[in-house]
Amino acid sequence: MDAHSIERIVKEVLAELQTNPNDDKSESDLEEIIFTSENKVSVANPHNIEILKRAQTLTPARIGIGRTGTRMKTYDFLKFRVDHATAQDAIWKDVSDQFLKQVGLPLIMTQASSKEEYLMNLNSGRELSEESVEWILKYCPRNKQVQILVCDGLSSIAVEENIPDLLPSLLQGLQMKNISVGQPLFIKRSRVWVQDQVASLVNCDVVVSLIGERPGLATAESLSAYLVYRPSEKTIEADRTVISNIHHGGTPPVEAGAYIADVIAEILRVQASGVKYAQLKAMR
Structure with a gap:
């Protein structure tokens, strides 16, 4: 920027200040x-x-x-x-206790003892606490076809804005398809991979994580669904099917719930998820 341009800008600013003086104003x-x-x-x-x-x-x-x-x-x-x-x-911000009471989800904890630890140590959000493992083994039904997890992830706002509409729609869709579902759980300070451990504890066929995604300046309400068929210690990211951009400005949560139910039915039919599921679907 040359000197002439700078001088012009300064004059414009001074003229604006003279036109709108910053005098004292009452509230x-x-x-x-x-x-x-x-x-x-x-x-x-x-x-x-x-x-x-x-x-x-x-x-x-x-x-x-x-x-x-x-x-x-x-x-x-x-x-x-x-x-x-x-x-x-x-x-x-954490998902509120009032919200959990409203949707009727049991609270499960990971090994992350604080939000700071959760953000700085990825593995702390990928494994359940010992108390949570014991609770699941004691109270959660086993051998169901589907296990649903609601996870705060990186956006509690996404959970509170979408789950009240998404979860009932998903459960209704699975019920209409005669697909058995375990006790839905809320996992606090959780990452996607925690679904593998839960699946092994309840011995389900498909585990679904409804998780708040990293917020941006466009929206803080985006939720994603991560689905995996029979995960194990060998499961990698390519084995997971992802449905993203779930929010009122993207895929509406009610519509997303119905669609996820359809995808789950297909995954159960072909007994595969992720890239393998996409390949089998393309061959139809």
């Missing part, structure tokens, strides 16, 4: 900014505002935002900060 005089989920075109005098609005409906990317000098406008900057704070809350 009642302060402007209230309300953030909604609706996109806002803040570009000054856009060439074609309708194209910008159309583009905003096709992607969660931050397009059509304006600037003042070299910086974002205040509204867009604050919206960015709000979304960033929401993503942080999704990671650090």
